[in-house]
Amino acid sequence: MSRTVAFIGLGHMGGPMAVNLAKAGHRVLGHDLVPAAVETAAGSGVEPAASAAGAVAAADVVVSMLPAGRHVLSLYDGILTAARPGTLFVDCSTIDVADARTAHERAVAAGVRALDAPVSGGVVGAEAATLTFMAGGGEAEFAEAGPLLEVMGKRAVHCGGPGAGQAAKICNNMILGVSMIAVSEAFVLGESLGLSHQALYDVASTASGQCWSLSVNCPVPGPVPTSPANRAYRPGFAASLMAKDLGLAANAAREGGVHAELGMRAAELYARYAEHVGDSEDFSGIVRTVRDRSGAEG
Incomplete structure (x- = not known):
């Protein structure tokens, strides 16, 4: 089933991951603070979004790939209120376990759902869609994210509750x-x-x-x-x-x-x-x- 995905963070890892989702037939609204990253992804089917909040407002699922925990928490503070109730947030960044749990708590408090799903496989894996995802969160959230994770990688493991993926x-x-x-x-x-x-x-x-x-x-x-x-x-x-x-x-x-x-x-x-x-x-x-x-x- 085709989904509308807001993808925040289109760098060396996020860009190819977003492109693979678009190639699989999903509508992907991409946002990054670096215009060149957005332009590169747009050349392969990702729709540029003028703002992260704008992308999130139209999305069924929000995927983020950012450098550090502070970036994830700052992003969530700015976009959670823009999301429709029940939207699934999947953070693929590698961050501190405590930050992942805090992000999860903020998401739930805002009326949305969350999964931490960092990856292994590097840029080569992101480009070839052979990543391994390590997920933390509820079983229902993991199951819903599954079809998207399968497009971006070759394996996804549910490791436990919030923060377990990290x-x-x-x-x-x-x-x-x-x-x-x-x-x-x-x-x-x-x-x-x-x-x-x-x-x-x-x-x-x-x-x-x-x-x-x-x-x-x-x-x-x-x-x-x-x-x-x-x-x-x-x-x-x-x-x-x-x-x-x-x-x-x-x-x-x-x-x-x-x-x-x-x-x-x-x-x-x-x-x-x-x-x-x-x-x-x-x-x-x-x-x-x-x-x-x-x-x-x-």
């Missing part, structure tokens, strides 16, 4: 950040021992060292032709975004009294790395920091 996202990305550092260190160690990248990959990818950071997003050029390492670390998932997600995980660990030694250290390393490269490099480029700090040639 909790799953930061836990997943803590695993990802730690594993990428471990894989990077292993390749640099292998270099120092005279081991070729291909030889290490051929062993680890079929042995107990196998993981996504190795087999899909391999941090060195050669073994995995589609990895960012083979295109000068042009980002699929930018270093700045990994630093942000690990920061959220570290904050949650501190607040929960969880001893997450590797997660905390990964957050520190990515924060330092992102200070230098920002959005310009994929998070797998941290292998070069490991190499540089090791004094090795690569």
